Amino acid sequence: MWTFTNDKQWSALIHHFPEVRDMAGVVQDPRHHAEGDVATHTQMVMNCLAEQADYESLSTDSQEILWTAALLHDVEKRSTTVVEPDGSITSKGHARRGERTAREMLYVAHHILSPAPFFKREQICKLIRYHGLPLWIFEKPDPLKTLLQVSLEVNTHWLTMLARADVQGRLCTDQADLLYRVDLFEEFCREANCWGQPRSFASPSARFHYFSRDDAHPDYEPFGEAACEVVLLSGLPGSGKDTFVSRHLADWPVVSLDTYRQRLKISPTDKQGTSRVVQLAKDEAKALLRSQTSFVWNATNLTRQLRQQLVELFVTYKARVRIIYLEVPYQQLVRQNRDREHVVPNDVLQRMLQRLEIPSVWEAQQVDYILPTR
Template sequence: MIWQLTNDKRWPALRQRFRWVDEMHQVPQDPRHHAEGNVGIHTEMVLDALSTMPAFQQCSPQQQEIVWAAGLLHDVEKRSTTQRDENGRIQSPGHARKGELTARQLLWRDIPTPFVLREQITALVRLHGLPLWLLERPAAERLLLTAAMRIDTRLLALLARADTEGRHCPDKQEMLDRIALFELFCQEQQCWGQARAFSSDLARWHYLTHPNSAPDFVPWETETFEVTLLSALPGMGKDRYVNEQCHGLPMVSLDVIRRRLGISAEDRTATGRIVQIAKEEARVLLRQKIPFIWNATNITRQLRSQLIALFTAYRARVKIVYLEVPWTQWKQQNANRQYAVPDAVIMRMAAKLEIPQPDEAHSVEYRVVDMP
């Protein structure tokens, strides 16, 4: 049985069932790029165009549902980002980035979706414009190979074509030509419908962190120890993972430091001080090249990148372990903890959650429990 966002795909039914679909019809677009009208009109046209495309019909039934869901959600956050610039032009800066976060929340909380499928959909939402602008950017190869680590480029090109066909604009053919060039570039870079193969995790990490490196370069193995960076919302089971999987490795824990200092979880003013203490504890272990666990939520890429930079400066290999359980189970687990985090705090954190991606570290492990 395949997953579906909904089995009733008629547009009036979608507007009636989902408030965020109905809200699309209140969001204007620049008539130069979207003469068809508002976001709702455009999104309906995108889905209509998608359903008639031979490439869509050749997809497996599950792939069709993935791309269809991404098409429905791809502009969902134009509702919160649309504004007029100094010349009166309508624009929606950052709508794809914010749309990824919203799509993840909807498909975790409201429409329980298997993790792997959910993350394919959110990646398509985040990157739906990539085929149109990739070849204009510096380091296009690196951007493409990084994207292909998290997304099926065939589905991305398909969504981009539907996004283009589902609009009225004078440069439609130019946009379709760009997508065709994107497809050729993917094939040339050996990432059409697959991630580019690297000789090892270290080779992939070296490529990602050395701007002048080539994908086929094989570096010397210099990392002699590993740091495990946990990433999960409060109540997901980080401590349980440490107890069951880490076999007595040293642990740097922000929660332990917070409790040691008698600081409430709601007191965000002390976070900087706690992190600095934790980093000093980590440096002691890093200097001695002792493997250890960094136990904290680390729910944004920016936070993780700062820690990974610290660890790799000491030539550590870094493994991110991401933990997740279904929404209802998570809420219950947090409520039953000895040190429960207030509901308002975890809701705020959930809205900011950025899932670790394969390009962030030497390796990323997903320990996810899906709905039965």
């Protein structure tokens, strides 16, 4: 069973983890957090979470996921907190940045922190990313679509528990209103059939159709055969993409950004050169799509925005898209990158890790995760 740490005393946490130690002294707006700094708030949240009956009824594994999310939910207020000209204090973007910090911590790990298994790690990261959503979901342009999307990434029951503890673990005048919002979120989840579970769809194609269009209904089932299939690989350098293709898709045409870079002698850090590489690769892909030939798009594809642009291109030609995300343990990643013919410098690899966004199941008709066996 994975644990973040066996010694959960605050004194031990601040001793071993600089990310926790940095919470001390990070100010918060007293109108919303009169209890004090982020360290004080975080400890209060963790105590309130532990007192919830729903938390006590969870398995030890599930408790560890929620406990870790509570510990790290505001970890990046340290880098995002700003005192505005009017004297208010904000920390815009701390949840998104906190997700990335948590992923790096739990993937790279260090001497007393064991790497978290992939799906546990991603639950923790998404709890951090969305911990404020229950308070603000009805201010989103499309609350239902937002909720259904989030339900495919995180356990909404756990998210509600964390949000409730986040409100209870602070001193503010509007606490009752905030708790009411959390209750509304819970009821919204129940009505949308995604309370503590992913919202189900008639088929993977129906799911993709709903999330790729503004006017789609979640119960609509699209019809029509795909003209061909595109396998879009995603993963850090050294994660084994080329090996996967040679073993499982050896007879498929491969559109490879690295191949163009090597042919044209363009460095991955050359932005202008990379734009040319991408355009050449897209031209090759379009020719294959026009001929209705299935192929592999082989590149790192680390961000959702980049993948979305490619998926939109492929489906325009009526292709079915399968995203395959590959991951290996960090030390193996570093070793395999070092053994590659074209090594990515370590500082570049670290920046890529910090930008990494794991593909979500709604990004394409099919999303597969090729992970190390434990």
